[in-house]
Amino acid sequence: MADIRDIEIIAPNFKRRLSGVTSTIIQLVPVQRNLGQKIAVLGPGLPTNLPSVRFRDLIHLWRTPPGRRCRVWHARRNVEMLPAILLRDLLRMKIRVVFTSASQRRHTGWSKFLIRRMDAVIATSAKTAAYLEVPSTVILHGIDTHRFRPPVDRAEAKRALDLNPSRKYAGCFGRVRHQKGTDLFVDSMIALLPSRPEWGAIVAGRATGPHLAFEAELKDRVAKAGLTDRILFVGEHTNIPDWYRALDLFVAPQRWEGFGLTPLEAMASGVPVVASDVGAFSELISEGADETGLIIPANSIEAMVDGAATFMDDLPRLAAAGANGLARTSSDFAIDGEARAIGAIYDSLMR
Incomplete structure (x- = not known):
């Protein structure tokens, strides 16, 4: 006191x-x-x-x-x-x-x-x-750039979380609900992963009350697509910086957001971001010469698929955007x- x-x-x-x-x-x-x-x-x-x-x-x-x-x-x-x-x-x-x-x-x-x-x-x-x-x-x-930071070895960061260290992962972190666009992320991954066997996806966050049925429906979609072992629902974790360090691409699919810190947390971890044009995302993410990610129209699976594919299919661009994101958060955020x-x-x- x-x-x-x-x-x-x-x-x-x-x-x-x-x-x-x-x-x-x-x-x-x-x-x-x-x-x-x-x-x-x-x-x-x-x-x-x-x-x-x-x-x-x-x-x-x-x-x-x-x-x-x-x-x-x-x-x-x-x-x-x-x-x-x-x-x-x-x-x-x-x-x-x-x-x-x-x-x-x-x-x-x-x-x-x-x-x-x-x-x-x-x-x-x-x-x-x-x-x-x-x-x-x-x-x-x-954000706390000491807490959110890149891993020394990203493969080892994956191994520490019992993830496949040779696989690349796209992630979506936050509460599991319609407003947060979790379904947009899941559906985009269902569209992308079958032709990209080297990639997987992680949904980290909690569903509560009326949103439990929404989460169950998403898991059912994943199962029907035969991707249960590649689109992982890992729940809520207190060590969320460790999960960012295991990612290669972050997707912020929100339909609405007041501000939204998750893109900054990803960028500070050296991870490029594909984000809906909501909240402050367009003010956080840089496009162009010092690209840290892409801003896409909100509520569009097609745009999300295209945006994620842009980085999944161009690993040098993925790496450059991750490095730019780290520099941007360190200097500006x-x-x-x-x-x-x-x-x-x-x-x-x-x-």
Whole structure:
């Protein structure tokens, strides 16, 4: 438990269920602390190793931390913006409020009301910024490039996971459900693999509740195609970086996405990406001279088949795109850079 008198930034999390927003907080806060940002979390559903403050500690927000004119409250949801507005405007507590938006849709009237009352707004992509009606700063998400990194030996990385070390693998990682396009990936692999015996495919992720029948149907399709030993459903794993290191090609087949970190995780592992044109994917993946992958129309099996075949059938291009992806994530998408850019906004508000 942190002493709020020493805390300058509060990162609330008012949703118990794990989500992309929660994952962002979990990954960012330790990096921010390492960079000297005096930040702590508030709310349920977060690991106990993160520095945290209690709701009863908020009484101290009438006082400023040493050397600062205020504290910063960094909200990422409506439910976290509203209490901050009440603390600042009704109770006159000495805080400024930052909101990060990842949404790529028109905001409701209620959301617009809240967002207009922010002291600063961050958009996680240019597409997201286009839906905001207030000035914003675009700060793309970054990833931990120490955790996600290429293997020393990709064949050995496969062997460690009981995969065929002589086979190349295309992968699709994330929750197994229609929105995530898992069926598009499976169907594209069913079309591609029979004529490419040197390739296999991996689906890593969990299906829950109403999506279990969807997963069962996909496995049935694979069985009927006679590809059960080549299109593998490996479930959810805590060692997901190891699975990226075993891949040769990553496919991000989502029908909709708010931002989407999986292409960056693949690129940081030296793996080229074929991705649907959703979320921030077009801002993450480079096409052309420094190609790191391909952007394809969303919800198109034909485009996915063509895109994957482009790399499967051209191994020098596959290798070059993987190397370019590694260089791009290292230079442009390390999580330290994201944390520093956010920290600059904090500092401008607290000075």
